[in-house]
Amino acid sequence: MLEVRGLRLEAKRQSRRVYAASHLKRGQSGRALLQPDTEPAPRGLSSRAGFTLLEVLVAVAILAIAMVAILKANVQSLDTLTRSRETSTASLLAASKLAEIEAVGVVNWNELRGDFGEDYPDYIWEVETSNTEVEGLVRLVVVVQRNGTASGGEVRIEELLLAQ
Numbered sequence: 151m152l153e154v155r156g157l158r159l160e161a162k163r164q165s166r167r168v169y170a171a172s173h174l175k176r177g178q179s180g181r182a183l184l185q186p187d188t189e190p191a192p193r194g195l196s197s198r199a200g201f202t203l204l205e206v207l208v209a210v211a212i213l214a215i216a217m218v219a220i221l222k223a224n225v226q227s228l229d230t231l232t233r234s235r236e237t238s239t240a241s242l243l244a245a246s247k248l249a250e251i252e253a254v255g256v257v258n259w260n261e262l263r264g265d266f267g268e269d270y271p272d273y274i275w276e277v278e279t280s281n282t283e284v285e286g287l288v289r290l291v292v293v294v295q296r297n298g299t300a301s302g303g304e305v306r307i308e309e310l311l312l313a314q
Contacts, residue, residue, distance in 0.1 A: 233303075236296055240273060240305040244294040247275050248307055256288050256311045272297050288313045 201209075243266055251259050256279065263276040278291040288311050295304035 236303065237305060239270070240294045240296065240303075241307075243270060243273055243275065244292045244305050244307045247277070247294065248290070248292045248309060251277065251290065251292070252311065255314055256290055257313050282310065286313050287311070 259277065259279075261277065263274065265271065265274050273294055273296055276293045278293070280289045280291075281287075282289055290309050290311050292307045293304055
């Protein structure tokens with residue numbers, strides 16, 4: 151039973167019949183009864199509502215393809231984030247080593263390569279010095295890379311320093 155704005159509707163369902171609002175008639179007790187339409191229900195509106203197995207399989211296949219794409223994008227994002235973090239760390243370590251060399255003085259610096267100790271055990275550094283055409287000016291190159299990575303994963307900082 152359904153009540154709509156003070157009017158109670160009673161409907162009985164008969165198999166394969168469509169109930170139309172145009173067949174609404176008032177009964178003696180003030181109740182509106184829905185009368186079944188004389189036309190049979192169209193084939194698409196049969197009493198078996200639901201999805202076929204093929205429809206479910208297609209939906210699952212589309213969902214699986216979408217999930218694979220989303221997971222691949224997530225993995226690529228994490229990989230890019232990791233490489234960015236490694237490059238940032240290497241850049242900061244190279245700047246730190248360059249500042250250390252400047253503080254000691256380029257002519258007093260004796261080491262050519264090393265690591266960053268227990269703080270950054272995965273990173274190694276290398277220093278290259280060369281003279282320039284200008285007397286008293288030295289080209290200093292600090293290279294920092296992560297252990298076990300190819301040469302493409304390195305950070306190079308070049309600077310010209312006065313030899314004092």
